Amino acid sequence: SRFVSARSFQALSVLGRSFSTTQQDSNKVVILGASGGIGQPLSLLMKENKRVSHLALYDIAHTKGVAADLSHIATPAKVTGHTGPEELSACLQGADVVVIPAGVPRKPGMTRDDLFNTNASIVRDLSEACARNCPEAVLCIISNPVNSTVPIASEVFKKAGVHNPDKIFGVTTLDVVRANTFIAEAKNLDVSQVNVPVVGGHSGVTIIPLVSQATPAISFPYADRGRISERIQNAGTEVVEAKAGTGSATLSMAYAGAKFVNSMLGALNGQQGIVECAYVKSDETEASYFATPLLLGKKGLEKNLGLGKLLEFEVELLKKAMPELKANIKKGEDFVNGN
Numbered sequence: 001s002r003f004v005s006a007r008s009f010q011a012l013s014v015l016g017r018s019f020s021t022t023q024q025d026s027n028k029v030v031i032l033g034a035s036g037g038i039g040q041p042l043s044l045l046m047k048e049n050k051r052v053s054h055l056a057l058y059d060i061a062h063t064k065g066v067a068a069d070l071s072h073i074a075t076p077a078k079v080t081g082h083t084g085p086e087e088l089s090a091c092l093q094g095a096d097v098v099v100i101p102a103g104v105p106r107k108p109g110m111t112r113d114d115l116f117n118t119n120a121s122i123v124r125d126l127s128e129a130c131a132r133n134c135p136e137a138v139l140c141i142i143s144n145p146v147n148s149t150v151p152i153a154s155e156v157f158k159k160a161g162v163h164n165p166d167k168i169f170g171v172t173t174l175d176v177v178r179a180n181t182f183i184a185e186a187k188n189l190d191v192s193q194v195n196v197p198v199v200g201g202h203s204g205v206t207i208i209p210l211v212s213q214a215t216p217a218i219s220f221p222y223a224d225r226g227r228i229s230e231r232i233q234n235a236g237t238e239v240v241e242a243k244a245g246t247g248s249a250t251l252s253m254a255y256a257g258a259k260f261v262n263s264m265l266g267a268l269n270g271q272q273g274i275v276e277c278a279y280v281k282s283d284e285t286e287a288s289y290f291a292t293p294l295l296l297g298k299k300g301l302e303k304n305l306g307l308g309k310l311l312e313f314e315v316e317l318l319k320k321a322m323p324e325l326k327a328n329i330k331k332g333e334d335f336v337n338g339n
């Protein structure tokens with residue numbers, strides 16, 4: 001019959017409820033630097049992900065207030081706030097994913113590498129705590145300069161004897177988000193349907209958009225291709241200048257960070273076919289770290305999908321990226337190894 005009796009409706013909804021209870025994922029996500037410009041909106045977006053059962057927020061200041069505020073939102077994640085190094089271990093224990101947006105942002109006139117002196121030691125110390133307390137967790141590093149902070153975290157994990165290159169990611173999703181936005185605008189496309197891989201590193205010339213591999217397929221005259229690639233490479237600086245000394249991208253970064261972490265949580269919990277670009281230990285080029293499209297899986301990085309076929313224009317971008325990228329990597333490794 002087309003009609004469901006009251007009793008069978010009740011039975012169905014009890015069934016539905018028991019299905020959703022047994023299928024509820026149980027993931028602990030930690031955000032280090034949770035009170036900051038990125039940390040707060042990123043924490044809000046993570047509170048919305050139903051795969052998160054525990055959202056643990058750490059910063060050197062203001063964390064209790066951020067946690068209390070978010071804890072009133074009617075989603076399943078339990079929220080805890082942890083302030084200062086003595087509360088860091090408890091924050092990290094049992095973590096499945098640790099996201100690191102801790103550190104200072106750029107002001108106009110600075111490069112990302114100018115942040116090295118301050119942020120390298122912040123990322124080193126936080127990575128040491130991760131290696132001690134949650135060596136199996138997936139690390140997603142946002143703190144700049146990403147080209148160097150990812151090698152720093154890897155060296156720290158190596159020193160602690162717990163390094164797994166499939167679990168340490170530099171978050172470059174914002175470059176992809178920007179490329180999708182700018183190219184959809186330029187070609188008058190539905191942005192939700194556009195996907196442009198961006199490879200290399202995360203600073204100036206090391207950011208390499210692969211417009212030739214965009215979906216849907218698009219083509220640009222040579223000059224336009226140059227202009228749009230440059231805009232993607234300089235988009236961070238565009239925001240730094242517009243913010244005029246008060247910081248760099250925070251809201252678009254929170255969006256991009258949540259996109260990456262949501263994909264990662266999907267993959268860790270068995271969702272198939274999830275691909276994101278990110279900056280990882282890599283054999284794809286002569287640079288020992290490099291961002292490419294990655295198939296994510298239950299243990300983090302499942303398969304590096306590599307560079308694919310490049311246009312001559314893109315080969316030139318790759319050549320221009322190499323010296324800076326390699327120098328940034330060496331600087332990060334030397335910082336940990338005392339050279």
Ligand code: NAD
Nearest residue numbers: 033035036037038059060102103104105142143144174253
């Ligand atoms: P912010 O200054 O607003 O926030 C940084 C937060 O880190 C602050 O709350 C601060 O208290 C905290 N912090 C500092 N030292 C810490 C420590 N030792 N432990 C824990 N927390 C600590 O800066 P923001 O705008 O949120 O940017 C953060 C970082 O992200 C910067 O380095 C910025 O360059 C980088 N960033 C990266 C991308 C990317 O695409 N990967 C995009 C935007 C910004």
Ligand code: LMR
Nearest residue numbers: 106112144236237248249
């Ligand atoms: C960005 O790309 O927006 C970030 O790396 C922040 C910056 O300094 O540009």
